[in-house]
Amino acid sequence: MRMDLTLNGRPAQWEAAPGATLLAVLRDEGLVAAKRGCETGDCGACTVLLDGQPVNSCVVAAARAHGHRVTTLEGLADDPLMRRLQDALVEHAGVQCGYCSPGMLVSLYHLLRACRAEGTRPGDHAIREALSGNLCRCTGYVKPVAAAAAVAAALAGIPATGTEAR
Amino acid sequence: MTHDRQQDAPRTEVGRNVTKIDAFKLARGEPVFTDDIHPPGMLWAKVLGSPHAHARVLEVDATRALALPGVVDVAWHAQVKAIPHTRAGQSHPEPSPWDTVILPPKVRFIGDRVAVVVAETLEVAERALGLIDVRYEVLPALTDMDEALARTDVLIHEDPDPRGIAEGGRTNVAARIDKQVGDVEAALKSCDHVVERTYWLPRVQASHIEPHVAISWLDEDGRLVVKTSTQVPFHLRRILARILELKEADIRVIKPRVGGGFGDKQEMVMEDLVALMTLRTRRPVRLEFTREEELICARVRHPQRIVMTTGVMNDGTIVANRMRVTADTGAYGSHALTVQGNTGQKVLPMYPCAHIHFQVTCLYTNNPISGAFRGYGAPQGCFALECHIDEVAKVLGHDRLELRRKNHIRLGDTDPLSAKLGEGKEGLVRVIRSTGLEKAIELGCEAIGWGQRQEPTAPHLSRGLGMALAMQGSGIAGVDWGAATVKLNEDGSVNLAVGATDIGQGSDTVLAQICAEELGIRYEDVRVLSSDTDLTPFDVGAYASSTTYVSGGAVQKAARAVREQLAAIAAGRWECTTTDVRFGEGQVSGPGGKAWTMAELASHALYQAKVQPMATASHLSNESPPPFAAQFADVEVDRETGEVFLRRFVSAVDCGTPVHPDLVLGQIEGAVAQAIGYGLFEEVIVDAAGRVRNPNFLDYKIASALDMPEMITILVPTEEPSGPFGAKAAGEVPIDGPAPAIVNAICDAVGVRIYRIPATPERVWRQIKEAGE
Numbered sequence: 001m002r003m004d005l006t007l008n009g010r011p012a013q014w015e016a017a018p019g020a021t022l023l024a025v026l027r028d029e030g031l032v033a034a035k036r037g038c039e040t041g042d043c044g045a046c047t048v049l050l051d052g053q054p055v056n057s058c059v060v061a062a063a064r065a066h067g068h069r070v071t072t073l074e075g076l077a078d079d080p081l082m083r084r085l086q087d088a089l090v091e092h093a094g095v096q097c098g099y100c101s102p103g104m105l106v107s108l109y110h111l112l113r114a115c116r117a118e119g120t121r122p123g124d125h126a127i128r129e130a131l132s133g134n135l136c137r138c139t140g141y142v143k144p145v146a147a148a149a150a151v152a153a154a155l156a157g158i159p160a161t162g163t164e165a166r
Numbered sequence: 167m168t169h170d171r172q173q174d175a176p177r178t179e180v181g182r183n184v185t186k187i188d189a190f191k192l193a194r195g196e197p198v199f200t201d202d203i204h205p206p207g208m209l210w211a212k213v214l215g216s217p218h219a220h221a222r223v224l225e226v227d228a229t230r231a232l233a234l235p236g237v238v239d240v241a242w243h244a245q246v247k248a249i250p251h252t253r254a255g256q257s258h259p260e261p262s263p264w265d266t267v268i269l270p271p272k273v274r275f276i277g278d279r280v281a282v283v284v285a286e287t288l289e290v291a292e293r294a295l296g297l298i299d300v301r302y303e304v305l306p307a308l309t310d311m312d313e314a315l316a317r318t319d320v321l322i323h324e325d326p327d328p329r330g331i332a333e334g335g336r337t338n339v340a341a342r343i344d345k346q347v348g349d350v351e352a353a354l355k356s357c358d359h360v361v362e363r364t365y366w367l368p369r370v371q372a373s374h375i376e377p378h379v380a381i382s383w384l385d386e387d388g389r390l391v392v393k394t395s396t397q398v399p400f401h402l403r404r405i406l407a408r409i410l411e412l413k414e415a416d417i418r419v420i421k422p423r424v425g426g427g428f429g430d431k432q433e434m435v436m437e438d439l440v441a442l443m444t445l446r447t448r449r450p451v452r453l454e455f456t457r458e459e460e461l462i463c464a465r466v467r468h469p470q471r472i473v474m475t476t477g478v479m480n481d482g483t484i485v486a487n488r489m490r491v492t493a494d495t496g497a498y499g500s501h502a503l504t505v506q507g508n509t510g511q512k513v514l515p516m517y518p519c520a521h522i523h524f525q526v527t528c529l530y531t532n533n534p535i536s537g538a539f540r541g542y543g544a545p546q547g548c549f550a551l552e553c554h555i556d557e558v559a560k561v562l563g564h565d566r567l568e569l570r571r572k573n574h575i576r577l578g579d580t581d582p583l584s585a586k587l588g589e590g591k592e593g594l595v596r597v598i599r600s601t602g603l604e605k606a607i608e609l610g611c612e613a614i615g616w617g618q619r620q621e622p623t624a625p626h627l628s629r630g631l632g633m634a635l636a637m638q639g640s641g642i643a644g645v646d647w648g649a650a651t652v653k654l655n656e657d658g659s660v661n662l663a664v665g666a667t668d669i670g671q672g673s674d675t676v677l678a679q680i681c682a683e684e685l686g687i688r689y690e691d692v693r694v695l696s697s698d699t700d701l702t703p704f705d706v707g708a709y710a711s712s713t714t715y716v717s718g719g720a721v722q723k724a725a726r727a728v729r730e731q732l733a734a735i736a737a738g739r740w741e742c743t744t745t746d747v748r749f750g751e752g753q754v755s756g757p758g759g760k761a762w763t764m765a766e767l768a769s770h771a772l773y774q775a776k777v778q779p780m781a782t783a784s785h786l787s788n789e790s791p792p793p794f795a796a797q798f799a800d801v802e803v804d805r806e807t808g809e810v811f812l813r814r815f816v817s818a819v820d821c822g823t824p825v826h827p828d829l830v831l832g833q834i835e836g837a838v839a840q841a842i843g844y845g846l847f848e849e850v851i852v853d854a855a856g857r858v859r860n861p862n863f864l865d866y867k868i869a870s871a872l873d874m875p876e877m878i879t880i881l882v883p884t885e886e887p888s889g890p891f892g893a894k895a896a897g898e899v900p901i902d903g904p905a906p907a908i909v910n911a912i913c914d915a916v917g918v919r920i921y922r923i924p925a926t927p928e929r930v931w932r933q934i935k936e937a938g939e
Contacts, residue, residue, distance in 0.1 A: 017289070032202040033195020035425070037375045038457040042863035045375050073195040090189040093828035096836065097670025098192025099376040099425030105193065131871040135863065137373055137426050138670055140835030141871040142879075143828070 008075025219856030255398030357477030376425020465537030513547030602820030630915025641712030665705025711895030808931025822894030845905030
C-alpha cells in the first residue's frame with residue numbers, strides 16, 4: 001500500500017506491504033537507528049516518535065504512519081536537545097554496546113522536551129519511568145540516568161529549534 | 167631491557183576516562199551492527215525447529231516449500247555432511263564434547279534444528295517453514311536431570327564415542343569432575359560442626375538486546391565472508407573451516423559492533439547455517455533470531471543443584487569444604503565440563519582449607535542448551551558457598567562478617583584447587599600476588615552501614631542486610647592468548663590491530679589506552695581495528711575475563727617493540743645509545759636537549775631511515791590473577807506478600823588498575839543488574855515436556871530502570887604484577903555476589919533461608935508461612 005507521511009520533518013511516500021511494521025519499513029529505508037530487539041513491544045530498542053509520542057515501532061503497523069509525523073533518532077541529529085543528550089550519554093560512559101542507546105535517547109528526548117515546555121525539571125524517578133520501556137542489559141541504567149539528570153539540570157538553556165519543534 | 171617505559175613516570179593514558187572509541191557513532195545510531203547493512207541479492211534464512219523434545223527425523227519433504235514463489239533452497243540432515251564438532255567457541259582442542267553436526271538426524275530439544283530455508287524475503291521464508299513436511303519417530307524425552315542420570319534405556323547421545331563425551335553411548339552423563347585436596351570425609355569426622363545444605367540454581371538467559379544475527383556471502387574471489395555478532399571470530403573460522411571443509415584462508419570472519427554478548431555469543435549459534443546456505447546458493451544469506459528463538463534456541467546458564475558440606479571448628483576455622491554439583495547441560499554439551507569446573511574452581515578458593523572436595527555430574531537432558539553466560543559457573547557456586555557461609559555462621563553463633571574475615575584468602579596464599587583443575591584438565595598453581603579484598607570488605611561495610619540496623623519504611627516490611635564475597639580469574643591460565651599489531655604512521659598516529667573482540671564492554675578503547683601509554687602518545691592518536699580474521703592477528707576472543715589482562719598484555723608488548731625500534735632510529739640519528747632515548751607525552755628526547763615530537767620521529771623513520779616502525783606481539787599468561795569483590799544488599803521484605811524490595815546495593819571491587827575507571831564501573835553496574843534478576847525474578851521456565859513457557863520479554867523479565875536499587879560502586883585499585891599496568895579483570899566477578907547477598911539479606915530481614923532462586927514473592931511467602939507454622 002502507498003502512504004504519505006512526514007518523515008523526519010520532510011514529506012515522504014512509502015510503498016509497504018500491508019502487514020509490515022513501522023520498524024521494518026524504517027530499516028528498509030536505511031533508517032537503522034531504531035533496532036530490532038524483541039518484536040513484541042517489550043524492549044524499546046525500536047523507539048521512534050509518532051506525532052511526537054514515543055512508540056515501539058516494532059508493534060506499530062506501518063499503515064498507521066499514513067498522514068502522520070514519524071521522527072527517528074536520525075531526524076533529531078541537529079536538534080540541540082538531542083545533541084546534548086547524546087553528548088551527555090557519551091561523556092557519562094552511558095554507551096556500552098550501544099544497541100539500546102537510540103531507543104533510550106528518543107525516550108529521554110521526549111521526556112525532557114515536555115519538561116522544558118512545562119518549565120519543570122524531572123527527578124530521578126521521572127527519568128527512570130521514561131526509560132522503563134527501554135531495556136538495557138549492559139549498564140544497569142546508572143550512567144544513562146546520570147546523563148539524563150545532567151541534561152535536565154541545564155534544560156532551560158537548551159534552545160528549542162529542532163526538527164520536532166518546527 | 168633498558169629503555170622500558172620509565173616506571174616512575176606518571177601514567178597519562180591508563181586510568182583516564184577517555185571518550186569510548188565507538189560511543190558517538192553508537193549514540194547517533196549509525197549503521198554499525200551486523201544487520202544494519204545488507205549486501206545486494208541477500209536471501210533471508212529461517213530455521214525449522216523441532217516440535218518434539220526428542221525424536222528421530224525420519225523424512226523431510228520440502229517439495230511444497232520449494233514450490234512457494236521466492237523460496238530458493240531448503241536443507242536438512244540428509245543433504246549435509248555430518249562432521250561432529252562442538253559449537254562452543256573455545257581454544258582447540260575444545261574441552262566440550264564433539265556431540266553436534268550442522269543439521270542433526272535426531273533432534274534433542276524443542277527448537278532443535280530440523281531444516282533451514284532461504285527465500286527472497288523474510289515473509290516467504292517464514293511461510294515456507296509451514297510447508298516443510300517432516301516425519302518423526304518420537305522418543306521418550308528426559309527433561310529432569312535426576313531421571314536422565316538414572317535411566318540408561320534412553321540415551322540422548324547414543325554414539326559410543328563422539329569425542330569427549332564422558333560416558334558416550336552408556337549413560338546421559340556429559341561430563342564428570344571429581345577432584346580432592348586432602349581428605350574431606352576423614353576431616354569432617356574431626357570437626358566440631360558439620361553443616362550441610364542444598365541449593366538450587368535456575369536456568370537464565372543472557373538476553374543481550376541485539377539477538378544473534380549473521381550474514382554471509384562470497385567475495386569476488388569466491389571466498390566465504392561471514393559478518394556476525396560474535397565473541398569468538400577466530401574460533402568460529404576454525405570450526406567453520408573444518409565442518410565446511412574449507413581452508414581457513416578461504417574464510418573471513420568480520421565482527422562489526424556487537425549489541426551485547428555476555429557469553430551467549432561465545433558459541434557458533436548460527437554462523438554455520440548461513441555459511442552452508444551461501445555455499446549452496448552462492449548468494450548472500452542472512453539469519454537473525456527472534457526474541458522467542460533467543461529464549462529457546464540460544465544458550466542458557468546451566469541450572470544446578472549444589473550440596474555444600476562444611477566442617478568447621480568452634481572457633482570458626484573452616485577445616486573442610488565439599489561441593490557436589492549436579493548440572494543440566496540440556497541437549498548438547500557446550501561448555502558442559504568447563505562451566506561446571508568453574509563452579510568449584512573459581513569459588514571454593516575463597517576459603518582455603520586443607521580439605522576440599524569438588525564433584526560434578528553434568529547431564530544431558532532434552533531441555534534447551536546450556537552454555538556460557540557471564541560468570542561461567544561461578545554465580546552458581548558463589549550463591550551456594552556464600553549462602554552457606556551465612557548458614558555456618560548461624561550454626562556456630564558467629565558473626566557472618568567475622569567468619570568470612572577469619573577464613574578468606576589472602577595475599578601470598580596458594581589457591582589450593584588451581585593445580586588440580588584448569589580448563590578441563592590439570593591447571594597451573596595460582597598464588598595470590600595482589601588483593602584488595604580486605605579493603606573492599608572495609609569500604610563496602612562502611613558504605614552499606616553494616617552492623618547498623620536500618621529502619622523499615624512501613625510496618626508490614628522487615629529490613630535486613632546481606633553480604634557476599636567473590637573472586638574470579640583474569641583469562642584462563644596457560645590457555646588464553648592474544649596478539650596485537652602496532653603500526654606507526656608518519657604523522658605520529660598509530661594503527662592498532664587486535665584480534666580481541668569488543669562486544670560493547672569497551673575493549674577497543676582500553677587497548678588503545680594501553681598502546682598509547684606504552685608508546686608515550688595520546689589515546690586520541692590511536693585508531694583500532696579489531697576482530698577481522700583477514701586483517702588482525704589471532705585472539706581467542708572475548709570471554710573468561712581475559713581481554714584487558716591477556717590481550718592488553720599483547721598490546722603492551724607490541725607497543726614496547728615499536729618503541730624499541732624508534733629508540734634505535736633516534737639513537738642512530740642522534741649518535742647516542744638507545745638507553746639515552748626517552749619517551750613520554752608525545753615527545754622523544756635524547757642527550758643534550760635533543761627532542762623530537764613523535765610526528766617528527768615518525769616522519770624521519772619513514773622518509774629518511776625508510777623503515778616502517780611496526781611490530782606484532784603475542785601474549786599468554788601462565789597466571790590468572792583473581793579480581794575480588796565484596797558486595798552488600800539492603801532489602802525490605804513484605805511479610806504479607808513475600809515481595810522483596812532491594813533498596814541499596816554496594817559493590818566494592820578490586821580489578822587491579824582500572825585502565826578506564828568509568829568503563830569498569832559500567833561493567834560492575836551492568837553485572838549487578840543482571841545478577842539482581844538472577845536473585846529475584848529471572849527464570850526460563852521449561853515444562854516437563856521440554857517446552858519453554860515464557861519465551862518473551864514480558865514473561866521472562868529482565869531488570870528495567872525501575873527495578874534498580876540505589877547503587878554504590880567502589881573501585882579498590884591494586885597493582886597486579888603480571889597484568890598490563892597492574893590491571894586484572896572486571897567483567898565477570900561482580901555478577902557472582904549479588905544473588906547470595908540479596909538472599910542473605912532476606913534471611914536477615916525475615917529469618918527464613920531461600921535455597922532456590924529466584925526469590926520470587928511466592929517462594930519467600932511460602933518460606934515465611936512455613937516458618938510461622
